[in-house]
Amino acid sequence: MPREKQGRRRSAPSDEPMMDINTTPLIDVMLVLLIMLIITIPIQLHAVNLNMPTGNPPPNDIKPEVLRIDIDERSTVLWNGEAIADLPEVERRFEQIATQAVQPEVHLRPDRRARYSIVAGVMASAQRSGLTKLGIVGSEQFIP
Template sequence: MAMQIGAPGGASDEPEVILDINTTPLIDVMLVLLIMLIITIPIQLHAVNLNLPQPQPQPPQAPPEVVRIEVDAASTVFWNGLPLADAAALEARLQAAAAQPVPPEIHLRPDADARYAVVAGVMAATQRAKLDKFGIVGSEQFLSPAAPR
């Protein structure tokens, strides 16, 4: 029981259909890919030897001193708990702190009722003394009760 394709008896005017795949274009594509792979492999294996310096272990450094500057509700400025007479005394202390080999961290804690001009003056004096490690602490007093802590 064989299956016969075409007209019975084998006589027809139409050419016989070839059901084979033409593999010539596939072989051409494979050869091009193979040539590109062969050309690019030496580039990937190219290496430059470098003599990089080895890291030297640094001795552990002590954390910098922390200076607490507080401004109370009466706009009095305190240096580590000691009241300062005026802005010139603050400037002198900041200049002395900046002259240290390891400049200290400045933590400013203003009161909510302190005058803005005094707090801004402390920040400006710190900037003039070129003390870069500066932060404002105690802002949790300004959080609303519903805000997460």
Template sequence: MGMNVAAAGGSGDPEVLVDINTTPLIDVLLVLLIMLIITIPIQLHSVNMNMPVGTPPPPTTPPEVVRIDIDPAGTVLWNGEALADADALESRLTTVAALESPPELHVNPDKRVAYKSVATVMAAVQRKGLTKVGLIGAEQFL
């Protein structure tokens, strides 16, 4: 029969092991990994696409562009022609908005122009319901 022998220190208490046995945990994780690998469907390396059939649409002509420049003094230029005042801009925008296919508006403010002048032009464009608008010339601020 066995007999407990105390350590040389004489305390009499056996040492407690605080290590966690990770073998069952690793076994469970490996089983879960294998189950995951088995249940993943086989992926195809090709993509099936339903392409349209028929004749392609005819090439479209480039849209008409109206260039609205604003010089440092706040003068508005319509395709290079100076407009007298805000009413002249409003009448031009009204004419353009009434067209079946309105042109694109390219607003190009000078970098030294007051923000008020640019905001006035943009507000007039918005009031007329024109949506094809772009601010041109951001590269001048770089």
């Protein structure tokens, strides 16, 4: 008799409940949600929005004062032709001119053989002091 019971179980699998989950509807729903997400995401533009002034600027009758800072091949900092001992002295002078009502234009002229750390130190000192009119002059010497 035990053999008949075993045979009956094997021959009639429709009597037992199915234990597998049908994943096809789940996959369909996930694909629809993914497509909806892709459609609704805004396109990212690689642009920077700037508020630019409109119209012509008023004419400037006053010539700005120009401060020339040269850095020679020995990495010596020259303040309008006068040699400066070290970077803290440069920063102290920057702080003095930053307090003026009309800041002068700072023209930085580094030599191509000057040490980068000195040039970067002068620019960082100008930024820390709050100077806003800083430009590097003579950069065509760096073009090979």
